[in-house]
Amino acid sequence: MIRVVHILNQFFAGIGGEDKADMAVAVADGAAGAARGLQTLLAERGQVVATIYFGDNYFHEHKDEALAAITAEIEKQKPDVVVAGPAFNAGRYGLACVEICQALSEKLGMRCVTGMEPENPGVGVYRDNHNDQVFLLPTAETASGMARALAALATFACRLAYGEEIGPAAEEGYLPRGIRRLVRVDKSGADRAIAMLLAKIDGKPFTTEIPMEVWDRVEPAAPLADSTAANLAVICTGGVVPWGNPDGFKTYRNTFWRKYNFSEVKSLEPGQWEAVHGGYNVAFMNQNPHYGMPLDALRSLEADGKIGRGKLYPAYYVIPGNQGSPAVMRRVGQEIAADLKKDGVEAVLLVAT
Amino acid sequence: MISAMYPVAEQVGASRIVKGVSIPHPCGDPSLPAALDAQLRREIVSTALKALEAKVDSSTVFTPKIATGA
Numbered sequence: 001m002i003r004v005v006h007i008l009n010q011f012f013a014g015i016g017g018e019d020k021a022d023m024a025v026a027v028a029d030g031a032a033g034a035a036r037g038l039q040t041l042l043a044e045r046g047q048v049v050a051t052i053y054f055g056d057n058y059f060h061e062h063k064d065e066a067l068a069a070i071t072a073e074i075e076k077q078k079p080d081v082v083v084a085g086p087a088f089n090a091g092r093y094g095l096a097c098v099e100i101c102q103a104l105s106e107k108l109g110m111r112c113v114t115g116m117e118p119e120n121p122g123v124g125v126y127r128d129n130h131n132d133q134v135f136l137l138p139t140a141e142t143a144s145g146m147a148r149a150l151a152a153l154a155t156f157a158c159r160l161a162y163g164e165e166i167g168p169a170a171e172e173g174y175l176p177r178g179i180r181r182l183v184r185v186d187k188s189g190a191d192r193a194i195a196m197l198l199a200k201i202d203g204k205p206f207t208t209e210i211p212m213e214v215w216d217r218v219e220p221a222a223p224l225a226d227s228t229a230a231n232l233a234v235i236c237t238g239g240v241v242p243w244g245n246p247d248g249f250k251t252y253r254n255t256f257w258r259k260y261n262f263s264e265v266k267s268l269e270p271g272q273w274e275a276v277h278g279g280y281n282v283a284f285m286n287q288n289p290h291y292g293m294p295l296d297a298l299r300s301l302e303a304d305g306k307i308g309r310g311k312l313y314p315a316y317y318v319i320p321g322n323q324g325s326p327a328v329m330r331r332v333g334q335e336i337a338a339d340l341k342k343d344g345v346e347a348v349l350l351v352a353t
Numbered sequence: 354m355i356s357a358m359y360p361v362a363e364q365v366g367a368s369r370i371v372k373g374v375s376i377p378h379p380c381g382d383p384s385l386p387a388a389l390d391a392q393l394r395r396e397i398v399s400t401a402l403k404a405l406e407a408k409v410d411s412s413t414v415f416t417p418k419i420a421t422g423a
């Protein structure tokens with residue numbers, strides 16, 4: 001009989017809703033809340049030895065402490081496998097499930113399975129982690145899909161606990177993680193490519209061996225009636241920051257943004273600003289920061305009335321974009337958009353490299 | 354957005370894309386004399402402002418009138 005630890009949020013542990021979302025990590029012996037359903041489905045195959053739960057807000061506001069507490073409890077319980085969720089369409093919970101699975105796999109080598117709706121923000125992080133020890137099963141949008149989700153999680157957990165080899169996502173039903181494996185096949189690449197091409201010409205189905213990344217499609221915003229009347233802000237992903245890089249941006253894989261006030265600045269003088277970015281030669285931008293953050297042009301257009309007086313936002317936003325992970329950049333974009341909206345900005349110039 | 358990697362911007366579905374000069378210096382050209390370089394930069398930013406007034410249904414690339422030297 002396998003040992004399972006089930007990880008839940010405060011709601012699915014049966015503690016309460018938003019009023020309990022600030023509760024710290026807690027542990028119940030055996031199965032509690034939704035874990036009882038998991039135990040029923042595991043039946044004689046396994047035992048839920050403990051249920052770990054936490055408040056949705058607490059986890060995200062005290063992530064280090066929460067992950068440390070959960071890791072310590074898993075070390076104590078020594079389960080064969082960890083099940084987190086299902087989180088359905090709950091964003092905080094879904095992200096927490098993915099981050100916990102990732103941490104337990106990295107720190108303890110634990111194999112983990114979680115479940116949520118494919119649109120849950122946790123899925124982007126899961127994909128981005130490319131972790132071959134963590135599996136995410138698609139579920140329905142709401143808890144009406146609980147029984148089906150728990151049944152799938154129970155069976156998958158048993159297979160992980162037995163150390164079974166898990167095949168590719170398309171065959172096993174978990175969401176793909178962007179991991180490519182070497183496999184031996186009968187036909188050479190040339191033969192397979194020709195077969196695919198012939199199938200395509202024939203209008204027959206074929207499966208690519210190199211799926212392309214699927215990007216979000218964003219509807220273009222409506223045009224401005226008059227750009228001189230719009231509140232305008234600038235975002236820079238080229239990495240132009242005040243000299244000395246006061247917020248410690250890295251040259252790659254940044255995870256936060258900052259904004260720097262330039263309301264009193266007419267032009268960006270070399271030696272007072274610098275470019276932090278590992279994806280291109282920053283020498284030109286260090287000599288003339290306007291190549292990445294064209295303040296001199298903005299001021300000149302302002303002087304000629306092409307940008308309305310007082311319409312240029314007093315600060316510019318920056319995150320060096322090099323090697324940014326799509327999931328992180330999506331969050332950063334949402335945060336910057338919220339900040340822009342709060343301050344009534346109507347149009348944005350994004351200067352990339 | 355202003356980007357020298359405008360094919361990438363198109364591929365990921367950015368709406369209004371203005372062609373930058375080159376990846377290490379999208380807004381300008383260090384081989385030009387300073388005054389022309391500044392003029393070019395202004396042209397690029399002006400093109401971006403015009404792009405904001407354009408109705409677009411999908412990824413659209415706007416090309417600034419790049420100065421060809423003195």
